[in-house]
Amino acid sequence: MVEVQCEVMNNREVAxxxxxxxxxxxxxxxxxxxxxxxxxxxxxxxxxxxxxxxTFHRILPDREYIEILYKVVGRGTDLMTGLEPGAFVDVLGPxxxxxxxxxxxxxxxxxxxxxxxxxxxALAEEARRRGVNVLALASFSNKDAVTGTELLDxxxxxxxxxxxxxxxxxxxxxxxxxxxxxAGRQVDQFYTCGSRRLAMAVYQWSAGHGIPAQVSLExxxxxxxxxxxxxxxxxxxxxxxxxKAYRRVCKxxxxxxAWEVCGVA
Ligand SMILES: Cc1cc2nc3c(=O)[nH]c(=O)nc-3n(C[C@H](O)[C@H](O)[C@H](O)COP(=O)(O)OP(=O)(O)OC[C@H]3O[C@@H](n4cnc5c(N)ncnc54)[C@H](O)[C@@H]3O)c2cc1C
Ligand code: FES
Numbered sequence: 408m409v410e411v412q413c414e415v416m417n418n419r420e421v422a423x424x425x426x427x428x429x430x431x432x433x434x435x436x437x438x439x440x441x442x443x444x445x446x447x448x449x450x451x452x453x454x455x456x457x458x459x460x461x462t463f464h465r466i467l468p469d470r471e472y473i474e475i476l477y478k479v480v481g482r483g484t485d486l487m488t489g490l491e492p493g494a495f496v497d498v499l500g501p502x503x504x505x506x507x508x509x510x511x512x513x514x515x516x517x518x519x520x521x522x523x524x525x526x527x528x529a530l531a532e533e534a535r536r537r538g539v540n541v542l543a544l545a546s547f548s549n550k551d552a553v554t555g556t557e558l559l560d561x562x563x564x565x566x567x568x569x570x571x572x573x574x575x576x577x578x579x580x581x582x583x584x585x586x587x588x589x590a591g592r593q594v595d596q597f598y599t600c601g602s603r604r605l606a607m608a609v610y611q612w613s614a615g616h617g618i619p620a621q622v623s624l625e626x627x628x629x630x631x632x633x634x635x636x637x638x639x640x641x642x643x644x645x646x647x648x649x650x651k652a653y654r655r656v657c658k659x660x661x662x663x664x665a666w667e668v669c670g671v672a
Pocket of ligand 2 (some may be wrong): 512627628629630631632633634635636637638639656657658
């Protein structure tokens with residue numbers, strides 16, 4: 408983990424209220440893994456005082472930069488939209504555990520909701536680089552919020568888009584009809600981010616079919632390094648319902664087995 412001053416190379420709105428920021432950093436680009444995150448100080452004046460966590464959207468070691476995809480939800484992210492190319496931001500990372508792709512994986516399925524697609528794009532890029540087939544199910548509230556899917560297409564993923572307003576789908580959940588979509592295919596791993604409800608749906612389906620699932624959680628964070636205990640969640644530790652423990656999302660996560668956060672093994 409390093410603290411680096413990264414130059415903003417690009418910072419632009421790519422969908423309604425969603426921005427993409429490219430940051431030059433040979434250190435982060437050379438060491439970050441999909442599913443890990445960084446803590447960004449959005450303002451040199453220490454207001455807001457706490458750094459904000461963002462997952463890596465793209466990790467480009469050859470070009471020595473990383474990208475983050477962020478949704479404007481409050482003061483910190485609003486300030487970030489004002490960062491012009493050439494500005495420098497203080498970034499701490501890479502942090503957390505990241506997604507694991509099994510060595511022998513042939514096909515994986517990613518399931519995202521909204522901005523949860525950010526880190527799953529990095530995962531899909533890495534999986535395709537290793538020759539793994541990726542089926543990417545991406546759900547958004549409406550067509551103006553759709554982002555990231557063009558990259559999934561570019562990487563050669565099979566992408567299924569769903570919006571609540573029904574423009575591209577209109578079923579109740581992006582996971583509806585999963586059985587029919589996956590019929591006759593062997594899936595090695597599921598990955599999900601962006602919605603607890605979706606994580607539960609993925610867990611129920613994948614557990615019923617004996618397929619492991621990884622869930623990336625979002626939690627308010629102060630230190631991002633395991634010191635403040637501000638990000639703990641209760642998680643199952645075994646197949647027993649009463650076997651629970653507190654886990655720090657920033658340190659033991661943000662990626663957990665679905666059974667740890669959704670149910671028992
Ligand atoms: C590991 C991790 C990775 C993340 N990656 C991304 C990413 O790639 N792209 C992205 O857009 N966002 C991501 N987030 C969420 C992002 O950190 C928050 O949206 C951001 O910190 C909000 O800052 P703010 O000052 O704009 O909003 P605030 O003013 O702090 O809050 C505005 C609203 O957002 C809610 N909120 C703030 N932080 C969180 C959070 N961590 N989880 C849930 N709700 C929150 C608040 O409750 C409030 O309602 C990630 C969070 C974590 C923990
Ligand atoms: S944010 Fe401090 S322990 Fe996780």
